[in-house]
Amino acid sequence: QVQLKQSGPGLVQPSQSLSITCTVSGFSLTSYGVHWVRQSPGKGLEWLGVIWSGGSTDYNAAFISRLSISKDNSKSQVFFKMNSLQANDTAIYYCARNGGTRGGFAYWGQGTLVTVSA
Amino acid sequence: ENVLTQSPAIMSASLGEKVTMSCRASSSVNYMYWYQQKSDASPKLWIYYTSNLAPGVPARFSGSGSGNSYSLTISSMEGEDAATYYCQQFTSSPSTWTFGGGTKLEIK
Numbered sequence: 001q002v003q004l005k006q007s008g009p010g011l012v013q014p015s016q017s018l019s020i021t022c023t024v025s026g027f028s029l030t031s032y033g034v035h036w037v038r039q040s041p042g043k044g045l046e047w048l049g050v051i052w053s054g055g056s057t058d059y060n061a062a063f064i065s066r067l068s069i070s071k072d073n074s075k076s077q078v079f080f081k082m083n084s085l086q087a088n089d090t091a092i093y094y095c096a097r098n099g100g101t102r103g104g105f106a107y108w109g110q111g112t113l114v115t116v117s118a
Numbered sequence: 119e120n121v122l123t124q125s126p127a128i129m130s131a132s133l134g135e136k137v138t139m140s141c142r143a144s145s146s147v148n149y150m151y152w153y154q155q156k157s158d159a160s161p162k163l164w165i166y167y168t169s170n171l172a173p174g175v176p177a178r179f180s181g182s183g184s185g186n187s188y189s190l191t192i193s194s195m196e197g198e199d200a201a202t203y204y205c206q207q208f209t210s211s212p213s214t215w216t217f218g219g220g221t222k223l224e225i226k
Contacts, residue, residue, distance in 0.1 A: 033217075035215070037217075044204065044217055044218070044219045044220045045153075045161065045204055045206075045217040046217065047214070047215040047216065047217065050213070055146070058212060058213040058214070060214065061217075063215075084186075094160060094161075099163060099166065102163070102166040102167070102170070103149075103151065103166055103167065103208070104151040104153075104166045104206065105161070105163060105165050106163045106172070106208075107151075107152075108160035108161060108162070109160065110160060111160055
């Protein structure tokens with residue numbers, strides 16, 4: 001079945017970068033796009049960006065200067081990197097698979113709680 | 119940027135009660151998605167293309183709307199429906215996805 005498993009640090013120091021890996025199974029990254037979404041404590045969902053099956057990317061304009069998404073199709077891994085983190089970047093970060101014919105975000109990773117603190 | 123405004127932000131319903139929540143877009147959209155999220159869990163795709171239920175979603179749920187105004191309805195509230203529901207839309211050129219602020223549904 002379709003699974004997305006995230007791995008990454010729980011604590012990041014201010015001004016440092018965040019790297020999270022999303023390892024997928026049950027589908028090929030050459031067939032589906034993978035999105036990244038975050039949720040600040042007690043707040044709603046915020047779309048960050050997507051890497052499409054062909055490797056192109058789209059980013060939320062608010063993060064385009066400090067966000068990078070890449071992937072390794074052979075390893076079924078998607079890589080998320082955000083630079084210059086501050087306290088207000090504290091959030092749960094999710095990867096999610098494009099829904100295919102349904103659209104939307106049909107499958108989600110378990111989330112990575114990232115705290116930005118010294 | 120197309121802003122999605124959900125109302126109410128918080129609501130409570132009795133078991134068996136009909137529930138309706140709203141999502142309004144600042145610019146017209148072609149369709150809406152809805153997600154259900156329970157505490158300490160990842161969101162789940164609940165309704166796609168405005169009115170289609172995702173696999174496993176009970177038939178008491180329905181979605182409707184067009185243009186700037188969309189809604190999610192539960193015909194008869196059940197305990198397992200207590201959750202936060204988010205609407206989401208897609209805009210092309212450039213490709214952007216936007217979520218509403220959510221409606222938290224509680225049991226009265």
